[in-house]
Amino acid sequence: MAKALAILANQPNASAGLVRLGDKQILFSDCEQAFVMYARHGHSLVALFDPVGPQELWPNLLEKFMATARHQGSRPVFYQVSKAFLPHAFDCGLRPYKLGEQAVVDLTRFDLKGGAWLKLRRSINRAERDGLEFSMLSPDEVPEVIDELLSVSRAWLASHNASEKGFSLGTFDLAYVKACPVAIIRLEGRIVAFANILEAGQHGDAFIDLMRHIPETHRGMMDLLFVRIMEHMKARGFRTLNLGMAPLAGLADHHYAPLWNRLGREIFEFGERFYNFRGVQAFKSKFDPVWQPRYLVVSGRGLPLASIFDVTMLIGGGLRGILRR
Structure with a gap:
């Protein structure tokens, strides 16, 4: 290691x-x-x-x-x-098979000014008026709140009837969470949402991994969390922020598309019971990312x-x- x-x-x-x-x-x-x-x-x-x-x-x-x-x-x-x-x-x-598209925000261009960002500005302004507060914790500060973060994580998993994942997704492992900066949202002093941030060397790229929150807290909570992370990382000199992959997004569905694509499109359209494909793509699209294809190769x-x-x-x-x- x-x-x-x-x-x-x-x-x-x-x-x-x-x-x-x-x-x-x-x-x-x-x-x-x-x-x-x-x-x-x-x-x-x-x-x-x-x-x-x-x-x-x-x-x-x-x-x-x-x-x-x-x-x-x-x-x-x-x-x-x-x-x-x-x-x-x-x-x-x-042979490659397209899996979906990864959302990457160009932080050098990210700016909430202008009419295109009006809806997002209103969302985060309302969240802050209603008492939500953002802060970024350094790895040294994370151990002080690790029990609160674990409580939020457990509440999120329970609400989704989900177990911890792994391999390509972060897991709430104590050593792993403590090793990275963690962005948090507080309401009345209590942590209600967090995300841990992985950083590449030389201030080039950052990646939002674990995202956990207490359900039904505030509609604009995750908008506030993501926007403030972007602003914070931009101020630190990072150039891109990776929001992760939207599975099955961007698969061609024309007449000449391969069978793999057609099956993927069917799952995207009708597989909401098992995974929120549309919701994930729609949420990440709010932040005007560059969509980069990702593949399975076998x-x-x-x-x-x-x-x-x-x-x-x-x-x-x-x-x-x-x-x-």
Whole structure:
């Protein structure tokens, strides 16, 4: 982990900080200047995100990961990779399938002035008039309120009948939460919402990971939380803020779209019982992000249903976690 964190500090993608969860194995390049984080479920060895480190090291690291998968009798799977990874995947005979789109806010351009932001300004102004207060806690300050944060997290999980997720999503692990800055919203002195922030080195990119709140507190609470995070990170010199992926967003639905896209669009339209696809996309769209495609990359032909099942089990923590939410 120490070697991984040293690499993390000198690369541009804050979401790679999910390696801190400790729920994934780490495969280093031969020079130990780049790594892939991965986990196994079923017959899949699933790597999360692009390799972490200089892009010139990606091809050899990809080959090393595929050899590791073959040695273990597993299929190599890459989850939520970017367009930049695809040429290397093609060179190794892997096939991409679009998963959705990641929302990234350009903080250098972010400004609430103008008519386009009127509705959002009204929302956060009302939230502050009604007594909601924002603050950003440094990692040193987080232990003082960790019990309050845990209480909010438990209330949020209970309201959604959900269990903790993992792999590509943050988990309320005490060491993990204490390692990062945490943005909070207070009402009458009590914490009612929070989000932890992962940061890349050199003040380039930041990533909002865990987002938990006490339900039915205030309609504008999460608007206030996100806007103030953006303003705070911009003032600190960060250039982008990653809001995470909107699953199944942006899938082509024209006549020539592949079967994978058509199935994804059907799930997007009719799968609200299991996941709030439309709500997630609509909320992130409020902040005028740049939408960046993210892909599943696998070997073989045909729909990658077995790979998707294994990824889903990793994220959900097994079948029981999936069935809960």
